[in-house]
Amino acid sequence: MKDEINSEQKLAEQTAKALDSSLEQLSPNISARLEAARKTALATKAKPGTFQNWNFSQLFRPQALSAGLALSVCLLIVWNLSPHIDQQTPTFASSQNLSEFILLSTLDETELDIIEDIEFAYWLAQKLETPGGLNASSLDKPSNG
Amino acid sequence: MRELDIFLKDIEKRAFRIAQLATHCEADSLDIVQDSMIKLVTKYSHREPTEWRPLFLKILENKILDWHRKQTVMNKLFFWKKGAKKDNKEIDDKFDGEPEAIDLQACPESLAFTEQLGQHLLKCVESLPLKQQQCFVLRSWEGLSIKETAQVMKVNENSVKTHYSRALEKLRQQHLKLEQ
Numbered sequence: 001m002k003d004e005i006n007s008e009q010k011l012a013e014q015t016a017k018a019l020d021s022s023l024e025q026l027s028p029n030i031s032a033r034l035e036a037a038r039k040t041a042l043a044t045k046a047k048p049g050t051f052q053n054w055n056f057s058q059l060f061r062p063q064a065l066s067a068g069l070a071l072s073v074c075l076l077i078v079w080n081l082s083p084h085i086d087q088q089t090p091t092f093a094s095s096q097n098l099s100e101f102i103l104l105s106t107l108d109e110t111e112l113d114i115i116e117d118i119e120f121a122y123w124l125a126q127k128l129e130t131p132g133g134l135n136a137s138s139l140d141k142p143s144n145g
Numbered sequence: 146m147r148e149l150d151i152f153l154k155d156i157e158k159r160a161f162r163i164a165q166l167a168t169h170c171e172a173d174s175l176d177i178v179q180d181s182m183i184k185l186v187t188k189y190s191h192r193e194p195t196e197w198r199p200l201f202l203k204i205l206e207n208k209i210l211d212w213h214r215k216q217t218v219m220n221k222l223f224f225w226k227k228g229a230k231k232d233n234k235e236i237d238d239k240f241d242g243e244p245e246a247i248d249l250q251a252c253p254e255s256l257a258f259t260e261q262l263g264q265h266l267l268k269c270v271e272s273l274p275l276k277q278q279q280c281f282v283l284r285s286w287e288g289l290s291i292k293e294t295a296q297v298m299k300v301n302e303n304s305v306k307t308h309y310s311r312a313l314e315k316l317r318q319q320h321l322k323l324e325q
Contacts, residue, residue: 008313011266011320012285018266019286023158033175034157041182042150 149190152197153182160205163282166271167209177212181205202287203297206279213275269319273312276300280308281316 157178164174181204189200270278276298283294284305294309295302 008317011317012281012313015266015270015281015316016286019162019270019282022162022267026158026161030161030171030175031158034161034178035154037175037179038150038153038157038182041153041179041186042146044183044187 146190148194149186149197152194152201153185156198156201157182159287160201163205164209166267166278166282167275168212169271173212177205177208181208199289199293199297202283202289203299206283206297209275209279266316266320269316272319273315277308277312277315280305281312284309 160178160181161174164177165171168174168177181201184204185197185201189197192200270281273281279298280294283289283297284291289297291302291305294305298305300308
């Protein structure tokens with residue numbers, strides 16, 4: 001096993017040496033073309049990857065426009081859906097109404113009458129306190145009794 | 146720019162040989178090396194010089210992979226052409242599969258290259274599946290660690306170990322065959 005590993009390592013080293021020596025055998029033509037390729041590459045303008053070389057016209061490409069349009073449509077849909085969601089979702093106010101409904105349903109008829117009388121008395125007291133609050137028209141249509 | 150020039154001068158021949166081993170074509174190898182150089186200059190020249198080598202090798206390996214993918218597509222599109230290489234298999238099969246026989250007729254320059262070298266070890270490396278070849282060259286020739294090789298090849302470290310081990314085994318077998 002150890003011999004096998006050694007032989008493989010030796011083979012790898014031999015191959016690496018063969019590859020090294022093959023570099024020396026490259027034709028002058030290839031070397032010249034590689035040099036030309038290097039010069040061409042170095043002549044290209046460097047782009048450091050900052051905002052200074054940004055081409056803002058790219059922002060108006062059709063892809064960017066379509067992506068922006070799709071985003072706008074999505075936002076519009078979400079915006080329109082949000083009030084509908086609010087109506088459907090149980091909130092604090094709706095839970096309060098529910099508790100009031102449960103409370104009222106547990107009361108019998110006489111207790112309801114008493115509550116209504118108290119409410120009327122409270123309303124009447126408020127109207128009398130405010131100057132000019134109570135007039136004939138408001139008394140014409142009493143809500144209770 | 147001076148440092149970059151020195152770096153590229155130092156690595157260009159090795160890059161060319163790596164590309165030639167993978168493509169078996171001189172002209173395409175030159176294109177690949179030039180494209181890799183341009184990408185390094187335009188995108189990564191602002192990076193630290195110590196980062197250039199792994200970045201350049203990564204770019205080079207990606208360009209080689211792109212070349213193979215393009216070749217596969219071209220061969221599928223123009224399957225009736227006689228000069229087309231016989232790599233109509235799926236990309237993964239090709240990159241991971243059994244070593245293919247070296248098609249020296251595919252590119253005339255490669256014949257001259259092989260004759261010029263006259264070293265069967267290089268033929269063995271040339272005949273390895275692409276991923277194994279990349280892994281072997283990066284590990285044995287470029288001297289990259291397993292981790293660095295994995296980063297360059299965009300595979301995990303275990304894959305690097307597997308590819309390298311398989312490459313060595315195939316090299317050993319082919320070397321023995323050629324010696325006989």
